[in-house]
Amino acid sequence: MAELTYRQAIAAALAQEMARDERVVLLGEDVASGGVFKTTTGLRERFGPDRVWNTPISEQAIAGAAMGAAMAGLRPVAEIMFSDFYATCWDQVANEIPKVRYMTGGQLSMPLVLRGANGSGGLGFGSQHGQSVENWAMCVPGIKIASPATPAEAFGLLAAAIRDNDPVIVFEHKALYSRKEQCPDDEHVIPLGRAAVVRPGRDCTLVALSITVGICLAAADELATHGIEAEVIDLRTLVPLDAAAVLASVARTSRLVVVEENPGQLGWGASIAAIAAQEAFYDLTAPVIRISGGNVPLPVAASLEAEVDVSVPRVVAGVRALLGQLRQSTG
Amino acid sequence: MAVDSGAAGPQRLEGTGGELIQLLTPEGERVEHPDYPLDISTEEIKALFRDLVLVRRIDTEAIALQRQGELGIWASLLGQEAAQVGSGRALGPKDMAFPTYREHGVAWCRGLDPAKLLELFRGVSHGGWDPNEHNFHLYTIVIGSQTLHATGYAMGIQRDGAVGEDGEAVIVYFGDGATSQGDVNESFIWASVFNAPVVFFCQNNQWAISEPLERQSRIPLYQRARGFGFPGLRVDGNDVLACLAVTRKAMQAAREGQGPTLIEAFTYRMGAHTTTDDPTRYRLAAELESWKLKDPLERVRAYLVRTGAADADFFAAVDAEAGELGTRVRKSCLTMPDPQPLTIFENVYSEPNAQVAYERDRFAAYLDSFDSEEVGA
Ligand SMILES: Cc1ncc(C[n+]2csc(CCOP(=O)(O)OP(=O)(O)O)c2C)c(N)n1
Ligand SMILES: [Mg+2]
Numbered sequence: 263m264a265e266l267t268y269r270q271a272i273a274a275a276l277a278q279e280m281a282r283d284e285r286v287v288l289l290g291e292d293v294a295s296g297g298v299f300k301t302t303t304g305l306r307e308r309f310g311p312d313r314v315w316n317t318p319i320s321e322q323a324i325a326g327a328a329m330g331a332a333m334a335g336l337r338p339v340a341e342i343m344f345s346d347f348y349a350t351c352w353d354q355v356a357n358e359i360p361k362v363r364y365m366t367g368g369q370l371s372m373p374l375v376l377r378g379a380n381g382s383g384g385l386g387f388g389s390q391h392g393q394s395v396e397n398w399a400m401c402v403p404g405i406k407i408a409s410p411a412t413p414a415e416a417f418g419l420l421a422a423a424i425r426d427n428d429p430v431i432v433f434e435h436k437a438l439y440s441r442k443e444q445c446p447d448d449e450h451v452i453p454l455g456r457a458a459v460v461r462p463g464r465d466c467t468l469v470a471l472s473i474t475v476g477i478c479l480a481a482a483d484e485l486a487t488h489g490i491e492a493e494v495i496d497l498r499t500l501v502p503l504d505a506a507a508v509l510a511s512v513a514r515t516s517r518l519v520v521v522e523e524n525p526g527q528l529g530w531g532a533s534i535a536a537i538a539a540q541e542a543f544y545d546l547t548a549p550v551i552r553i554s555g556g557n558v559p560l561p562v563a564a565s566l567e568a569e570v571d572v573s574v575p576r577v578v579a580g581v582r583a584l585l586g587q588l589r590q591s592t593g
Numbered sequence: 594m595a596v597d598s599g600a601a602g603p604q605r606l607e608g609t610g611g612e613l614i615q616l617l618t619p620e621g622e623r624v625e626h627p628d629y630p631l632d633i634s635t636e637e638i639k640a641l642f643r644d645l646v647l648v649r650r651i652d653t654e655a656i657a658l659q660r661q662g663e664l665g666i667w668a669s670l671l672g673q674e675a676a677q678v679g680s681g682r683a684l685g686p687k688d689m690a691f692p693t694y695r696e697h698g699v700a701w702c703r704g705l706d707p708a709k710l711l712e713l714f715r716g717v718s719h720g721g722w723d724p725n726e727h728n729f730h731l732y733t734i735v736i737g738s739q740t741l742h743a744t745g746y747a748m749g750i751q752r753d754g755a756v757g758e759d760g761e762a763v764i765v766y767f768g769d770g771a772t773s774q775g776d777v778n779e780s781f782i783w784a785s786v787f788n789a790p791v792v793f794f795c796q797n798n799q800w801a802i803s804e805p806l807e808r809q810s811r812i813p814l815y816q817r818a819r820g821f822g823f824p825g826l827r828v829d830g831n832d833v834l835a836c837l838a839v840t841r842k843a844m845q846a847a848r849e850g851q852g853p854t855l856i857e858a859f860t861y862r863m864g865a866h867t868t869t870d871d872p873t874r875y876r877l878a879a880e881l882e883s884w885k886l887k888d889p890l891e892r893v894r895a896y897l898v899r900t901g902a903a904d905a906d907f908f909a910a911v912d913a914e915a916g917e918l919g920t921r922v923r924k925s926c927l928t929m930p931d932p933q934p935l936t937i938f939e940n941v942y943s944e945p946n947a948q949v950a951y952e953r954d955r956f957a958a959y960l961d962s963f964d965s966e967e968v969g970a
Contacts, residue, residue, distance in 0.1 A: 295803035295875045318773030318809050319736050319801055350735065350774075386665055386716040390735055527948070557948050558941050563717050563932045564665075569956065570937060 264447055269439040271413040272301040272377075275420040276339065278449065280309050283337060286424055289315040290324055290341025290378075298343060299379050299439055321347045325354035325376060329362070332374040339424060344391050345380035345433055348398060359429045360404025371427045377420065380409070381523055382555070382571055383437025383473050388562035394523040394555065396471070397530045399431050400500050406430040406454055407500040411475035413443040415498060418452030426454060435473045455502030459511065463493035466517035466581055469508055469534055471497045474521040474572055481577035488578075490585055492519075500530050505537050509545075512538055516547040519581055521572055526554035553580045613827055613859060616834040619887045621895025629838040635902040641833050642893045642903075643911050644678045648698040649890065650915035651707045654922045655697075655714065659868045663926055664714045668695045672831070672863030675889030676796050678702060679836025680858070683844055684764060687728065687755075689746055691739040691765040694732045695796075699766065703729040707918070708925035717932050737774030740765050740793065744780040747789035747847075755790070762790040762847035764840070770801025772817070773809045781821040781855070790847035792840065793818075793855045796830060798862035803875040818855035830860030831889040861887070934960060 266274060280286045288305060294316040296303040306314040317324055321342055328340040342348060348355055355376065362372040382392040399407050406428050410416040416434060423430035460475060461482050468478040475496045482492040493511050497504065512518050518538050520531035535550045556570040614626055652670050659667040670677060673695065681702025684690060692699055697710055705727050712721035713732060720731035733739040743765030755761040771777050772795065784791050797814055799806050810817070818825025828839045836858060843854035861884040865872050897903035938953035 291801075292803045298802060298870075316804055316808055319770045319804075320773045320775060322775050323773070347735070350776075388716075388719060556937065556952055558937055558952075561932070561937055562713065562719050565931055566934060566937050569934055 263444040265442055266413045266417070266445045267439065268410075268413045268416050268434070268441045268443075269299060269301045270303075271417040271443075271445055272420060272434060273303050273305065274445070275417045275424075275450070276302065276305055277308065279339075279421055279424040280305065280313060283424075284313075285335060286337045286339060287313050287315065287331065288339045288341070289317050289328060289331075291317060291319055291343055293341050297341065299434075299436065301434065301439070302341070321351035322354060325351040325359065328374050328376070329354060329359050329372065332372050333362075333370060337373045337375075337424060339375040339377060342376055342378040344387075345378050345395050346390050346393050347378075348376075348395060348431075355399070355405070355431075356402045360402050363428070364404060372429045373427045375420070375423045375430050375432060377423075377432040377434060379436040379439075380433035381435040381437060381473055382560055382567055383435060383523075384564055384568050384571060385437055386562060386564040386567060387436070387560075389559040392560045392567070394433075394472075396433050396500055397522075397524050397528060400530050400533070401528075404429070405501065407433070408454060408498065409433040409435070409472040409500065410498065411435075411438070411470070411472050411496050413441060414445045414450070415452060415496075417445050418450050419454065419498060421449075421451045422454050425451065430454070433472065437473055438476075452498065454499045455504055457498055457504035457507035458496045459493060459507070460496045461492070461494040463491035464515055465491045465585065466493070466519060467508070467511040467515045468492050468494045468577070468581070469497060469518065469520045469531070470494060471500065471522065471530070474523055477572060477574055477577060478521055480574045481581065484574065484578050485581055488582060488587065490581060490587075492581060503533070505534075505541070508534060508538065509542050512542045513545045516545055517584060518542070518546065519551045519553060519577070519584065521577055522552070522554045523572055524555050525557045526552055527557050529554050548584050551580055551584050553577055613829050614835050614839055615829040615832050616838060617832045617892055617896060619831070619892050621892045621899055623834075623896060626835070626838075629835065629842065631834055631838040633834065633837075635900075638834070638893065639897065639903055639907065641678060641682065641837070642890070642897060643914070644682065644698070644701065645674045645833060645890045645893060646911050646915050647918055648674050648678060648701050650919050651697055651701065651710075651922055654919040655711065656864075656868060658711070658923060658926050659714070664711060664868075665716045666867050666869055667714050668867045669862075669864035670695050670697050672861045672884065672889065673796055673798055673858075674698050675833035676794075676830035676836050676858035676860050679833040680764065680794050680840040680856075683837050683840035685761070685844075687761045688844060689728045689730070689743075689750075689761070689763045691730045691743040691746070691763070692732055693739065693766050693768060693771070694734050695768075696732070696766050700727075700729060703727040705729060706925075707922050708929075711922070711926045712929065715926060715929060717929055737767060737771040737776040740767055740771070740777045740780035741783075743791050744784045744787075744789055747784065747791035748787050751787070751790055756848060756850045758849060760790065760848035760850075762792060762844045764792045764794050764844065766794050766796065768801060769795065769797040769799065769806050769809055769814060770804065771795075772814055781818070781823075781853075784853040785822045788850070788852040790850070791853050792843045792847055793853060794840065794858065795855065796858045796860055798830075798860050800862050800866070800872075800876070802866045802870065803872075805876075813857070815855055815857035823853045823855065825855035825857065827857045827859055830858030831887045831892070833889060833893060860889075
């Protein structure tokens with residue numbers, strides 16, 4: 263076991279997969295010098311300029327050329343420095359890449375990975391560099407979505423994404439990059455589409471993703487002091503979605519709280535809530551609650567961002583209100 | 594005014610140098626250029642020198658504030674003062690400017706209080722100024738987007754009949770790296786076919802974070818304009834007089850209905866990309882040393898000393914003013930109020946919105962609950 267930070271885990275997964283398959287190439291802005299978030303450190307030195315391409319600044323070109331390279335038989339991993347910039351390459355990401363297999367009737371596959379820094383997490387990156395945008399991608403069938411919560415997950419999910427024959431977007435949370443954890447030494451892959459119960463509990467189910475997993479675990483600790491045992495589910499991937507894991511948990515706890523970092527309006531939590539309403543209605547003893555980021559652009563002031571983001575106190579208050587311990591007081 | 598006109602021979606196009614327009618050499622010698630005669634008084638040159646010194650002082654102070662934890666981040670303009678002051682002082686009050694995140698010198702020329710710039714970097718607002726008050730848009734950090742905004746703005750004023758001898762024009766700033774963005778290339782096409790009154794001012798500071806110019810272009814950037822159908826020229830970006838002269842001429846051409854110009858200001862980013870960057874990871878110290886010899890301030894100082902236009906008192910007075918400015922900027926930074934929590938919900942839409950109002954009211958009640966707890970305690 264080696265202790266790795268989340269950012270080191272990304273670099274290690276890239277190295278593992280690049281060593282395993284010489285068709286894996288890495289492209290993006292500043293990746294050759296290790297990347298602005300230091301997630302590609304050492305790869306250019308180890309794999310050389312044929313495998314690690316520093317590109318001109320054009321996300322549309324990065325995504326579009328990655329698609330072309332995949333058609334030519336490579337397995338590109340393209341870095342989009344900030345996931346907010348999926349908006350600057352949305353044609354490729356929404357119209358082109360996810361449609362290739364479908365429109366060619368399965369003649370072509372699109373084994374590429376788009377990855378980069380996502381999310382706010384109280385870092386003060388503001389409206390155009392701090393958004394959590396998994397839900398943008400979730401509106402487009404044909405793209406798989408992974409959003410790791412820990413270094414080991416970052417490692418395993420990225421490796422799986424690279425081996426996958428469909429396009430996968432890996433959303434790395436920039437507020438988690440410096441988190442440390444023991445990671446397995448041998449080949450490490452976490453299959454896409456399998457959620458994990460990261461804390462068992464009988465009183466309610468907290469469904470979380472990426473940074474909200476840690477928030478929910480901390481909230482669950484605090485809830486335990488109030489006599490509430492919350493079960494925490496780390497979804498890991500939104501597509502494929504492990505709905506069965508959520509429903510099984512709700513069958514045990516009868517209460518569901520979905521915690522997402524993005525604004526609530528059409529957040530991925532709405533999909534989870536809708537599935538529960540349809541599939542688990544008779545298991546539920548209380549309304550499904552969603553705790554999400556505010557429906558405003560993200561403020562740049564860290565003090566304000568902290569209020570827009572989900573937080574441990576908001577989750578605790580939401581769950582206690584749901585269980586009738588207090589009137590819900592936060593937004 | 595086309596320096597790289599259609600008549601340029603293939604040799605010039607394939608060359609890597611091209612003509613560098615210069616009016617003041619690095620040694621501080623005044624030289625003439627046939628296309629850019631500059632009628633400028635000694636007092637005006639002294640005023641430009643003062644701008645350069647003050648703008649550098651703002652930058653130094655901001656870097657210090659960041660190091661001390663008072664700013665989250667800062668994008669230094671060190672080395673690019675002449676490009677920004679020269680072009681900034683070429684603008685008329687009605688002209689509109691669209692900056693990137695590095696245009697502190699242009700902001701200064703537009704009359705913005707430097708403390709306003711710090712708000713973004715301290716993380717208390719997305720930019721504390723009204724773009725219409727100074728005809729200076731907010732900083733744009735998403736690379737290249739502002740070139741399209743500038744083009745549309747230029748088309749707008751063109752439609753409103755602002756073109757003519759006392760017309761208005763638009764200037765948009767961007768970096769060498771930005772020239773790879775689709776937005777920038779698309780803005781070139783639009784400005785060209787609509788003959789929009791916009792000047793594209795590219796500060797080629799040789800680097801886009803860790804990527805050198807060769808990663809963005811195989812030909813000199815100013816030569817790209819020709820393919821889009823408008824003139825492009827390269828100016829010594831460390832020569833404040835040349836930057837002033839070429840920008841004046843290009844802006845006037847735009848105002849008079851002659852359409853866009855691309856100005857490539859050939860300069861150097863002497864500092865890190867931002868305070869979070871470490872350039873020693875990717876570039877050689879020798880490169881910086883060679884550019885230090887072309888420092889934009891020193892050549893003006895040398896000129897003023899050599900010609901006897903300024904004496905020690907003048908330089909001492911400018912330094913003293915810079916010191917005061919630094920102190921004032923620091924003070925306003927440290928006393929900047931934190932934003933009010935309920936501003937989170939302001940300006941999401943132009944009209945009241947039920948969802949936002951609901952969230953605001955709940956949040957206000959939540960905040961009030963602390964107050965009443967304190968009262969009760
Ligand atoms: C669309 C987009 N992609 C990537 C970035 C990240 N980024 C910020 S600055 C920068 C380099 C810009 O270089 P250049 O245009 O030369 O301007 P300079 O910083 O040198 O002034 C990059 C890639 C961004 N802000 N926006
Ligand atoms: Mg640059």
